[in-house]
Amino acid sequence: MKAIVIRKHGGPDVLSYEQIQDPSPEKGHVLVRVNYCAVNHLDIWVRNGMPGKSVVFPHILGCDICGTILEEFGDFRKGDKVIVYPAVDTSIPRVSFGIIGGFGKYGGGYAEIVSVPKKNIIKKPGWLSDKEAAAINISYLTAWNMLERSRCEKGDTILIWGANSGVGSAAILLAKAKGLKIITITSDKNKTALAKKLGADFVIDRSIKDVTLEVLRLTNQVGVDAVIDHVGAKTWPISLEVLKVKGRMITCGTTTGGEAVVNIRSLYSKEAQIIGAYLGSKSQLVSLHKFMKLKKIRPVIDSVFDLKDVKDAHQKMEESNQFGKILLQVSS
Numbered sequence: 001m002k003a004i005v006i007r008k009h010g011g012p013d014v015l016s017y018e019q020i021q022d023p024s025p026e027k028g029h030v031l032v033r034v035n036y037c038a039v040n041h042l043d044i045w046v047r048n049g050m051p052g053k054s055v056v057f058p059h060i061l062g063c064d065i066c067g068t069i070l071e072e073f074g075d076f077r078k079g080d081k082v083i084v085y086p087a088v089d090t091s092i093p094r095v096s097f098g099i100i101g102g103f104g105k106y107g108g109g110y111a112e113i114v115s116v117p118k119k120n121i122i123k124k125p126g127w128l129s130d131k132e133a134a135a136i137n138i139s140y141l142t143a144w145n146m147l148e149r150s151r152c153e154k155g156d157t158i159l160i161w162g163a164n165s166g167v168g169s170a171a172i173l174l175a176k177a178k179g180l181k182i183i184t185i186t187s188d189k190n191k192t193a194l195a196k197k198l199g200a201d202f203v204i205d206r207s208i209k210d211v212t213l214e215v216l217r218l219t220n221q222v223g224v225d226a227v228i229d230h231v232g233a234k235t236w237p238i239s240l241e242v243l244k245v246k247g248r249m250i251t252c253g254t255t256t257g258g259e260a261v262v263n264i265r266s267l268y269s270k271e272a273q274i275i276g277a278y279l280g281s282k283s284q285l286v287s288l289h290k291f292m293k294l295k296k297i298r299p300v301i302d303s304v305f306d307l308k309d310v311k312d313a314h315q316k317m318e319e320s321n322q323f324g325k326i327l328l329q330v331s332s
């Protein structure tokens with residue numbers, strides 16, 4: 001099969017398009033022909049490498065898979081279109097689970113065929129196209145989990161960082177459908193226009209405005225009920241500052257770094273909470289499908305690259321030049 005293989009950590013140049021042997025499934029696993037695989041920021045973390053995290057080389061990235069089942073099992077027939085739920089068991093202490101194509105032993109969806117646990121297979125909802133189905137298993141599921149953990153109710157105000165990101169654009173669509181008032185952050189005119197089109201009530205361009213002052217102005221100095229923060233070190237101090245009394249900051253990512261300096265007094269004096277979110281469960285993914293169908297939500301797709309052009313796809317994400325999900329077409 002054709003696959004993008006990495007044999008060491010590094011920049012986009014370590015992504016190598018190769019002909020390699022098809023995987024053979026272990027017990028309890030099934031082979032899936034990958035139709036589309038979304039690019040996620042996790043792919044860049046794994047490609048670059050992280051202290052204390054390892055993969056087994058040669059490694060195949062890609063955690064967001066829509067494909068076709070290659071053999072019959074249970075209720076599934078050969079040829080069924082499926083989604084692969086990305087979480088797998090891990091032996092790492094104090095970590096809930098591993099991710100297919102992430103750190104650990106599991107090769108992912110940057111390959112024509114992938115071997116995954118049968119228990120991770122979900123039937124692709126018929127109303128989603130293959131592209132759309134590959135776009136939601138990481139960003140949309142995480143945003144859904146974060147919104148659930150925020151305990152926000154209709155009419156509450158939420159701050160969502162990075163309107164153009166996978167997680168941010170997903171959170172805007174889902175929060176809008178839940179009836180929340182949305183303040184989101186962009187960094188240029190084009191992203192601002194697209195964020196408004198997506199349904200954000202207020203958009204703050206951080207390249208020209210002070211985010212803290214603007215959020216407080218927009219909320220009459222009260223602050224927001226919750227913040228969806230996937231950006232990390234650079235945004236945590238602001239996220240905590242703009243929370244209202246008893247507000248909740250939900251965190252899932254560290255794009256700008258994993259060690260933040262925060263105002264602890266501000267946190268406890270308003271009895272605020274910091275809540276972690278890691279992906280979401282398989283049953284949450286099924287509820288998300290139902291919610292998206294009910295509310296007629298289609299994932300925002302920025303672009304589709306051919307598998308062999310993966311370096312361009314990674315470059316686009318690293319330059320934050322996307323609005324929504326970047327996909328790889330793996331098999332036609």
Ligand SMILES: NC(=O)c1ccc[n+]([C@@H]2O[C@H](COP(=O)([O-])OP(=O)(O)OC[C@H]3O[C@@H](n4cnc5c(N)ncnc54)[C@H](OP(=O)(O)O)[C@@H]3O)[C@@H](O)[C@H]2O)c1
Pocket residue numbers: 039040041042045138139142161162163164165166167168185186187188191230231234235251252253254255256277278279280317320321
């Ligand atoms: N815990 C989980 O289960 C989970 C799941 C999914 C993702 N994540 C993590 O969440 C993060 C986002 O993932 P993604 O795939 O959505 O990433 P992405 O599409 O690459 O988006 C990155 C975002 O970060 C924003 N950003 C970068 N620097 C910033 C700064 N200094 N201030 C404010 N915003 C800044 C960018 O906004 P601009 O374009 O305006 O700069 C962009 O919107 C990643 O760290 C990823 O690993 C975690």
